[in-house]
Amino acid sequence: MATSPDVIVLFSGGLDSLLAAKLLQRQGLVVRCWHAVSPFFGKPDRRDFWRETYGLDVYVEDVGRDFVAMLLQGPPHGYGKVLNPCVDCKIHLLRRAGIYMKSVGARALASGEVPGQRPMSQRRDAMRVIAREAGVTDILVRPLSAALLEPTLPEREGLVDRARLASMAGRGRTGQIALAARFGIEEIPTPGGGCRLTERENARRYWPLFTRLVEPTTADFALANLGRQFWGNDGATDFWLCMGRNSEDNEALVQATLPCDALLSLRDTPGPTALARGGAHWPSSVMLRAAELTAAYCSKTVGEDAAVCVKTRGAEQVLMVKPERGVFFESPPPFALVREERKVVFGQKG
Ligand code: SF4
Structure with missing residues (x-):
């Protein structure tokens, strides 16, 4: 049976x-890392790599559903520069990690936070608010900066030796790089774990889900990560089309298909x-536009009629179309517009 951990470390996969x-x-503590996964962050497929390269035992938890709900309601502490709700994200993750900590009988939580490192979530005041709202103030150890912070319960009780933090x-990153060298870490990961919500291009992909879908789901946000994104509107209804850019995208789109969806592909090429x-x-008129656009993104169909297969659950039809772009479906709005709309939709929270 696996040994119960002493400490659960909130682990993004970053340095x-x-x-x-x-x-x-x-320090001889039994450490288990807790790694959150959602459509926006998380690398669950790195678990073996982390174990083999760094000797870390990593537990992966999918937090996507609650996280999406928080995003859609508007994060109480607002968004960062793009679509990143960093303060509420940290609260959310620490709360979930705290629940996990209790469930496995560990006695402390830890994170890699460093005061002053990030403008939104790692200011000292924000770090205090985050720990308080997550309900982990006295059990959360920050090993990289503990000597500058108040001692927490695990330190006061002697579970964690504060003198060795x-x-x-x-x-600056000098301290982290030097510490990595001391530990003999050769594969140095990026500072953070990589988060799609901090990238403008991804904000453009996600924003139409906020404004055009009634109740977007985790699966919808995962789909927004794939391929080229297009949206159309016939005056009453919004229509969402995702187009593969390569065979990897094409396969991911097939995997992402729900029973209510249709898949389009060229019949002869x-x-x-x-x-x-x-x-x-x-409606058939909208599907025709989608077929024209699909044909237009095939380099072999320039100007020629093309046969596009449209598959839905249990049915298949072929549409003969002329390749055509920019008629009905459009790319998502530019980021400047996303930022303006975000303020309108979420008010203070935006
Ligand atoms: S960058 Fe992303 S993962 Fe990191 S705290 Fe902000 S929202 Fe969360």
Whole structure:
């Protein structure tokens, strides 16, 4: 039977949380990392790599559903520069990690936070608010900066030796790089774990789900990560089409298909696969536009009639179309518009 962990480390896969875990491991503590997955962040397929390369035991938890609900309601502490609700994200993750900590009988939580490193979620005041609202104030150890912070319960009780923790602050990375070298870490990951919500291009992909879908789901946000995105409107209804850019996208779109969807592809030549969300119920005039666009993204069909297969659950039809772009479906709005609309939709929270 696996040994119960002493400490659960909130682990993004970035350098800071890796170092936090190693600092605690070096004290002889049994450390288990807790890694959150959602359509916006998380690399569950790295679990074996983390174990083999860094000797870390990583538990993966899917937090997508609650996270999406929080995003759609508007995060109480607002968004960062793009679509990243960092303060509420940290609260959310720490709360979930705290629940996991209790469920496995561990006695402390830890994170790789460093005061002053990130403008939104790692200011000292924000760090206090985050820990308080997550209900983990006295059990959350920050090994990279503990010497600069108040001692927490695990330190006061002697579970964690405070004298062997670090005193980092600010945005520089010198301390982290030096510590990584001391630990003999050769594969240095990026500072954070990589989060799609911080990238403008992804905000453009996600925003139409906020404004055009009634109740977007985790699966919808996962679909927004794939291929080229297009939206159309016939004056009453919005229509969402995702177009593969390569064979990897095409395969991912096939995997993402729901019973209500339609899949479009060229009958006589290789080309893109397109997923029409809810396409099983689209009017034929809209499906024709989708078929024209799908044909237009095949390099071999320039100007020629093309046969496009439209598959829905249990039915298949072929549409003969002329390749055509920009007639009905459009790309998502530019980021400047997303930012303006975000303020309108969420008010203060935006
Ligand atoms: S960057 Fe993304 S994952 Fe990191 S705290 Fe912000 S919202 Fe959360």
